[in-house]
Amino acid sequence: MFVPARHFLLILILFTLSAPVLGQTPPAVIGSRAEVTTWSDxxxxxxxxxxxESVTLSATVTDIVTEITFQDGEQVERDQLLVRLDDSEEQAQLRSAEAISDERRNALDRSTQLQARNLAARADVEDFQAQLRQAEADIQALQARLANYQIRAPFSGRVGFRNISEGTLVTPGLALVTLDxxxxxxxxxxxxxxxxxxxxxxxxxxxxxxxxxxxxxxxxxxxxxxxxxxxxxxxxxxxxxxxxxxxxxxxxxxxxxxxxxxRQAVVLPEAALEPSGDQHYVMVIDQRDDAPRLERREVAIGERRYGDVEILEGVAEDELVVVHGLQLARDGLEVRLLGIVDDETGIRALLEANR
The missing domain is CATH 2.40.30.170 (Efflux pump adaptor protein, beta barrel domain)
Known part of the structure; x- marks a missing residue:
C-alpha cells in the first residue's frame, strides 16, 4: 500500500516522541542544588x-658615613640603627660639657655645705645652681645633636636598596634608604x-x-x-x-x-539557565517519585558572578536543577540522574565515573 510522504513523516515524528514510552533509556543528566549564600553586586x-607606612630616610647634617648596619631588602625593627655618621667632634664636645657639669656640681655641693654652716651666702648657692642647670642644658643639647648622626628606623619595616657606602659625604636632604x-x-x-x-x-x-x-x-x-x-x-x-x-x-x-x-540570595550555576528571548528557564528535577522527572520553570534572575547567577524567583533553596544534559531535557521527561555537582565534585568527574 502506498503511503504519502507527509503521512510517513508524521508517523516518524510520533514514533520519535513516543520512544521513551517504548522502552528507550531515559536521557542522563547531572544536577546541582540551589544554595542560599552571601551575594553582592x-x-x-x-x-x-x-x-x-613609607618613608625615605635622609640626613639632617653634613658629614661622612662611618657605619652601615643593614643589607638591601632586610627586615628591620623600630629604632634599629641603620646609618651612623662621623660624630667624633660632637662626642668630644659632649665629654667637655659633662666635665663642666661635674665641676659645677662639686662647686654647688661645697657651697651648700658652707652655707649650711653660715660660711657662705645664699646667693652664691643659687648662682652655682643656675650654672649647673646651664651645664646640664648644654649636655642635653649636645645629645640631641648627636641623635642627628644616627639614622634609625622610625618603624618596623623592610628597607630598599642602599645607594651609599662608608666614607660617603652626605648632606641634608640626601636620600639614604627607603623604608616600607x-x-x-x-x-x-x-x-x-x-x-x-x-x-x-x-x-x-x-x-x-x-x-x-x-x-x-x-x-x-x-x-x-x-x-x-x-x-x-x-x-x-x-x-x-x-x-x-x-x-x-x-x-x-x-x-x-x-x-x-x-545580601542572602538563592544561587545556581549559569549552566542551568535556558534563555528564551527575555525569559530564562531551568529544568527542575522532581525526585518525589521513584523515577526522576523534569519540570520546566521560568525564573527571574539578578546579578551574575564567576559562572553563578542570582535567582530572584522560581527556584527555592535545596531544589535540584539540571546543569548538564539540557539539550535532551524536556518538560515532564523521565531522566537518569548521574550525580550532583558540589564544591568537591565537578561535571567532568561525574561523567568519567559513569562511563
Missing part, C-alpha cells in the same frame, strides 16, 4: 597599592560618584594582580574621600589588604571588585 575598579611597612597594604582607587550612596566603610572587596593571577586578595574599605573630582566625577576610596607573606609591593596595579548590597 560587584563594582569594578583599578587601584594602586601603597605601603601602610608591608604587613598591611593600602589600596587606593576611585569609582564614579553615582555609586557614592552605595558605599560605606567596612565594605568587603577582592583584588587581583597580574603578578599573581591565580590568587585573590581580600580587604575592606577603610575610608572614603571627602571630595568629588570635578573633572572625572569620581570619588577616591582607600582599602586595606593583609600582606603577611610580603608578596604585595607598593606601586602594584590591582583589579578591584567591591562587594555592594551584601
Amino acid at each position: 560587584p563594582l569594578d575598579a583599578l587601584g594602586t597599592l601603597r605601603a601602610d 611597612k608591608l604587613d598591611i597594604m593600602k589600596l587606593d582607587f576611585s569609582v564614579p560618584e553615582s555609586y557614592l550612596g552605595r558605599l560605606s566603610t567596612g565594605l568587603s572587596l577582592s583584588a587581583t594582580t597580574a603578578a599573581y593571577p591565580d590568587d585573590v586578595f581580600s580587604g575592606q574599605i577603610t575610608s572614603i574621600g571627602t571630595r568629588i573630582d570635578p573633572i572625572s566625577r569620581s570619588v577616591d576610596l582607600r582599602a586595606e589588604l593583609e600582606n603577611a607573606d610580603g608578596r604585595l609591593r607598593p606601586g602594584m596595579l590591582m583589579e578591584v571588585i567591591v562587594q555592594q548590597r551584601v
